[in-house]
Amino acid sequence: MEFLADIKNLMLPEATILIGSLLLCILAFVTPQAKKIDFGITLLILISALILCAQIDTETVIMTFGGSFLISKFTIFFKELVLLGTILTVFLSDKYLAKNSKSACEFYMFLLIATLGAMILVSSRDFITMFVSLETLSISGYILSGFLKKKGSQESMLKYLILGAVASAVMLYGISLLYGISGSMRFETIYLATKNHQFFNVAALAGVFVLSGLCFKLATIPFYNWAPDVYQNSPLSVSAFLSTVSKIAGFGIIIRLISELFSGIWILYLIIGIIALISMSIGNFLGLCENNIKRLLAYSSIAHAGYILSVLSLGSTLSLSAAIFYIITYLFMNFAAWSCIELLDKSPETSIEDFKGLAFKKPFLAFAIVISFASLAGLPIFVGFFSKFYLFQAIAFAGFLLYPFLFFILLNSLIALYYYLKVIKVMFDEDEEFEKEVFFGKKFAVVFLFSVLLTLFAGIFSAPIINYSQQIAQSQIPAVIEYDSIEGTFFDNPKPAK
Amino acid sequence: MNLLSLMTLLIIPLIASVAIALFIEGEVAIRRIAKAISGLIFVYSLFFILFLDPANGTYQVTQEILNAGKLWLHPLGISFSLALDGVSLVMVVLTTFITFLAVIASKNNITHKHKFYYSLIFLLEFAVLGVFLARDLFLFFMFWELELIPMYFLISVWGTGRPKYSAMKFVLYTFFGSLFMLAAILAVYYVHFMQTGSLSMDMGLLGLYNGYPALLQFFAFIGFFIGFAVKFPIVPLHNWLPDAHVDAPTPISMLLAGILLKMGAYGLIRINMYFFPSVFNFFAPLIFTLGIINIIYAAMIAYAQTDLKKLIAYSSISHMGIILVGLCAMNSIGVSGAVMQMIAHGLISAGLFMAVGVIYLRTHTRDIEKLGGLAQKLPFLYYLSMILALASVGLPGLIGFIGEALCFYGAAVSDAFPKIQIFVAIALIGIILGAIYITSIIKRVFCGVMLDDYNEIEPIRTHELVVLLSLVILIVVFGLFPSFLTDIFSLPIDSFFNA
Numbered sequence: 001m002e003f004l005a006d007i008k009n010l011m012l013p014e015a016t017i018l019i020g021s022l023l024l025c026i027l028a029f030v031t032p033q034a035k036k037i038d039f040g041i042t043l044l045i046l047i048s049a050l051i052l053c054a055q056i057d058t059e060t061v062i063m064t065f066g067g068s069f070l071i072s073k074f075t076i077f078f079k080e081l082v083l084l085g086t087i088l089t090v091f092l093s094d095k096y097l098a099k100n101s102k103s104a105c106e107f108y109m110f111l112l113i114a115t116l117g118a119m120i121l122v123s124s125r126d127f128i129t130m131f132v133s134l135e136t137l138s139i140s141g142y143i144l145s146g147f148l149k150k151k152g153s154q155e156s157m158l159k160y161l162i163l164g165a166v167a168s169a170v171m172l173y174g175i176s177l178l179y180g181i182s183g184s185m186r187f188e189t190i191y192l193a194t195k196n197h198q199f200f201n202v203a204a205l206a207g208v209f210v211l212s213g214l215c216f217k218l219a220t221i222p223f224y225n226w227a228p229d230v231y232q233n234s235p236l237s238v239s240a241f242l243s244t245v246s247k248i249a250g251f252g253i254i255i256r257l258i259s260e261l262f263s264g265i266w267i268l269y270l271i272i273g274i275i276a277l278i279s280m281s282i283g284n285f286l287g288l289c290e291n292n293i294k295r296l297l298a299y300s301s302i303a304h305a306g307y308i309l310s311v312l313s314l315g316s317t318l319s320l321s322a323a324i325f326y327i328i329t330y331l332f333m334n335f336a337a338w339s340c341i342e343l344l345d346k347s348p349e350t351s352i353e354d355f356k357g358l359a360f361k362k363p364f365l366a367f368a369i370v371i372s373f374a375s376l377a378g379l380p381i382f383v384g385f386f387s388k389f390y391l392f393q394a395i396a397f398a399g400f401l402l403y404p405f406l407f408f409i410l411l412n413s414l415i416a417l418y419y420y421l422k423v424i425k426v427m428f429d430e431d432e433e434f435e436k437e438v439f440f441g442k443k444f445a446v447v448f449l450f451s452v453l454l455t456l457f458a459g460i461f462s463a464p465i466i467n468y469s470q471q472i473a474q475s476q477i478p479a480v481i482e483y484d485s486i487e488g489t490f491f492d493n494p495k496p497a498k
Numbered sequence: 499m500n501l502l503s504l505m506t507l508l509i510i511p512l513i514a515s516v517a518i519a520l521f522i523e524g525e526v527a528i529r530r531i532a533k534a535i536s537g538l539i540f541v542y543s544l545f546f547i548l549f550l551d552p553a554n555g556t557y558q559v560t561q562e563i564l565n566a567g568k569l570w571l572h573p574l575g576i577s578f579s580l581a582l583d584g585v586s587l588v589m590v591v592l593t594t595f596i597t598f599l600a601v602i603a604s605k606n607n608i609t610h611k612h613k614f615y616y617s618l619i620f621l622l623e624f625a626v627l628g629v630f631l632a633r634d635l636f637l638f639f640m641f642w643e644l645e646l647i648p649m650y651f652l653i654s655v656w657g658t659g660r661p662k663y664s665a666m667k668f669v670l671y672t673f674f675g676s677l678f679m680l681a682a683i684l685a686v687y688y689v690h691f692m693q694t695g696s697l698s699m700d701m702g703l704l705g706l707y708n709g710y711p712a713l714l715q716f717f718a719f720i721g722f723f724i725g726f727a728v729k730f731p732i733v734p735l736h737n738w739l740p741d742a743h744v745d746a747p748t749p750i751s752m753l754l755a756g757i758l759l760k761m762g763a764y765g766l767i768r769i770n771m772y773f774f775p776s777v778f779n780f781f782a783p784l785i786f787t788l789g790i791i792n793i794i795y796a797a798m799i800a801y802a803q804t805d806l807k808k809l810i811a812y813s814s815i816s817h818m819g820i821i822l823v824g825l826c827a828m829n830s831i832g833v834s835g836a837v838m839q840m841i842a843h844g845l846i847s848a849g850l851f852m853a854v855g856v857i858y859l860r861t862h863t864r865d866i867e868k869l870g871g872l873a874q875k876l877p878f879l880y881y882l883s884m885i886l887a888l889a890s891v892g893l894p895g896l897i898g899f900i901g902e903a904l905c906f907y908g909a910a911v912s913d914a915f916p917k918i919q920i921f922v923a924i925a926l927i928g929i930i931l932g933a934i935y936i937t938s939i940i941k942r943v944f945c946g947v948m949l950d951d952y953n954e955i956e957p958i959r960t961h962e963l964v965v966l967l968s969l970v971i972l973i974v975v976f977g978l979f980p981s982f983l984t985d986i987f988s989l990p991i992d993s994f995f996n997a
Contacts, residue, residue, distance in 0.1 A: 360611070379644075381640065385643070392680065392684060393687070396684035396688050397684075400685070410677040410680065413677075414674055425665075428651065428654060428655050429662075461570070463571060463572045463573055
């Protein structure tokens with residue numbers, strides 16, 4: 001019965017989502033064509049899960065399920081972000097489902113199961129839980145991405161599936177190595193086994209494998225090239241889901257792994273840094289000559305994952321809070337961009353050229369696109385400018401040795417500016433016959449306005465968000481401090497001379 | 499509430515921009531309201547001259563906004579604080595004045611999408627005023643970047659020729675420069691934090707702090723310098739300017755030459771010189787050399803141009819070089835001269851671009867070969883352009899002379915580095931080159947035989963006359979009584995060099 005009590009107290013959000021997805025499964029048989037009911041129920045489940053999340057007391061770190069499930073400020077925060085992203089996805093899906101599908105039950109069900117996987121993933125404290133939840137997220141992701149049942153969609157789904165399987169296999173190999181040196185799947189046991197530089201090389205190798213598997217979720221190297229195809233061919237809301245929610249969950253677990261498990265293995269931080277640099281360069285360079293808007297956003301999301309990883313590779317509290325701030329802002333910047341595109345969607349071939357003349361026919365929509373793309377590019381006064389600045393600040397405060405690294409990232413943001421501007425440029429081309437219908441539903445307006453307005457104003461009033469992300473980072477710090485105290489690493493927290 | 503508030507000055511253009519975009523319909527109404535508001539902002543900015551205490555050299559008017567509520571980026575030591583001293587005051591007034599004239603000059607040049615256009619003009623004014631008013635380094639950088647957005651649209655939507663290409667080039671060049679600036683800002687911020695323990699971006703604080711390690715000063719100086727050199731523009735980084743000028747519409751060229759280039763010069767004074775005077779001194783021979791290259795190289799290219807606007811653009815680069823000469827003097831005469839030259843260049847180049855715009859509107863060509871004898875049809879334009887051209891050459895009695903003379907005199911008596919006088923002598927050659935191309939251009943455009951095509955062109959219109967005349971009047975007045983201006987800005991400069 002202790003289990004049940006734990007579920008009641010600590011895992012209620014997950015339980016809600018699980019029950020909700022089963023309920024939708026049943027509803028698919030009872031009322032197969034009641035999309036409004038499905039929408040309402042899904043939303044209700046997600047919002048109640050969000051409220052339940054917010055009510056969990058996070059002052060102390062609690063473990064449950066025999067220590068394999070962790071409740072802390074950090075994990076709860078990431079769950080809230082995941083739920084928020086899913087709620088936005090649900091609003092974004094409505095238009096697509098109204099047009100293309102008879103029933104919405106299955107779609108929402110898989111969305112909820114994916115969310116469940118993401119939520120458990122950030123909370124997991126051993127590799128079994130982590131792997132199972134990761135696969136829950138991935139498999140629902142495969143199904144969602146192939147939901148369109150069109151030729152290109154099937155192809156990209158298969159690509160996604162095969163690469164995902166490879167990534168999982170790589171990760172499992174890493175996990176098996178870790179099991180070999182520690183005899184346990186628990187994070188803390190493995191940490192203790194590798195703590196004093198015992199098995200340093202094996203642990204580092206295993207860490208590389210595990211991180212590579214997780215990089216599949218983030219769409220960074222070595223597993224990035226599924227992203228453009230899948231984003232292009234999936235339903236648009238699924239692309240938005242995969243590029244934000246799924247990535248946020250991936251970042252959550254990566255942050256926990258590098259701060260709790262691999263904190264002593266400094267070489268991993270170096271490898272993450274290298275992964276970050278290559279990913280952002282690949283994303284930005286491939287984005288330069290891309291004309292399909294969805295593929296462009298895929299490359300941009302690869303680059304953004306690179307930016308976040310680059311700051312994570314520093315391992316200081318400041319850098320962690322910068323990463324968290326960036327993740328929060330990335331959530332609404334990205335949704336703003338995707339929802340702008342949704343308005344003009346001609347999937348899967350929405351070319352940049354389709355935006356031609358938009359600015360003079362639909363000025364407000366064009367303004368929204370300018371906001372979201374300028375924000376992704378990091379131009380002021382949008383939120384992306386502030387999050388990028390904070391990110392650069394974190395890198396700069398890690399010491400002058402990292403200035404070449406900083407310059408590399410700065411130059412990358414210059415390259416990225418070109419392709420974001422390319423989209424904006426096309427909108428202001430003259431085109432007499434811009435006649436695309438813009439369908440602006442009520443449900444859609446919610447996600448559109450929410451994300452665009454936040455992108456516009458959250459930067460100016462970002463002190464509360466920064467304070468909050470600093471708190472979250474500090475709650476995760478005990479693990480990080482462990483890392484900082486290891487001698488011989490050149491990553492240091494800034495310590496002012498008093 | 500204080501009636502003279504910097505925040506009000508800063509926020510009126512933003513409100514105007516939003517209001518025009520959302521609420522006002524009709525071309526004439528928009529233009530009238532834009533004129534009224536920009537005029538109002540100009541008059542309002544004039545009041546700050548009365549308000550400023552001439553006997554006080556430091557930042558005088560300082561305001562911190564949004565800090566009480568801790569909403570702005572307070573956790574990072576960044577505050578929304580604005581400040582004003584003599585140097586920034588003259589730049590602010592120049593900005594509001596040139597914007598006012600540009601709005602008037604837009605009447606015939608802008609034929610479509612008025613709403614969006616005037617909205618962007620005010621957004622640009624907001625950004626540029628922000629750069630000149632910012633006391634916080636982050637705020638400075640933010641406004642510096644913000645200016646890219648309206649400028650991109652202003653060139654690309656209303657431009658001629660290859661506007662998209664030029665606008666993109668402008669943005670990418672400036673962004674490239676600001677990357678270095680951002681790295682330098684972060685370095686200064688970081689070192690200040692490490693050494694004092696206080697997280698701050700306040701320019702007053704960072705500028706007065708003198709514990710920066712030498713190596714940091716060296717690199718931060720280079721970072722800031724590249725950022726400002728792109729905007730300035732200093733020669734290897736000047737390539738965006740001719741394109742941007744040629745393709746931009748006339749009022750935007752006026753703004754670009756009149757105020758946007760001054761942001762670079764202002765940054766050099768405010769940050770490179772005030773923060774790192776010793777490094778500035780160390781680099782002075784190099785910067786002086788760059789200034790000479792600017793003056794002579796751009797003048798020689800200008801002489802070879804057949805496009806009237808490109809010629810003015812290169813002459814503008816050439817005259818910006820004189821500012822570098824003044825700055826390298828590292829004494830209060832030279833730096834005052836540099837500020838004077840900034841104002842002179844702002845007024846003269848805005849006027850010259852306006853004159854070119856007037857000609858282009860009537861003849862639909864900027865090719866010098868196809869022009870000639872226009873003085874017969876446009877006598878007023880001829881007189882006014884003559885004064886502008888002579889001011890640009892540096893005729894005594896006009897403002898251009900004051901700027902150039904102070905810069906060169908300051909450099910000649912300076913002891914910033916040995917043998918500076920030789921440099922001054924070389925730089926003076928550029929002045930002669932300037933005289934050659936400017937007089938030849940006046941001759942080829944206005945004198946000689948007029949083509950038959952131009953028999954029907956209409957005479958100069960009132961609003962064009964107003965713009966040119968007000969610029970010319972200021973050029974003459976300040977040329978005769980430069981102390982009106984120097985009284986405002988010389989004190990902060992003096993107190994910096996005497997401290």
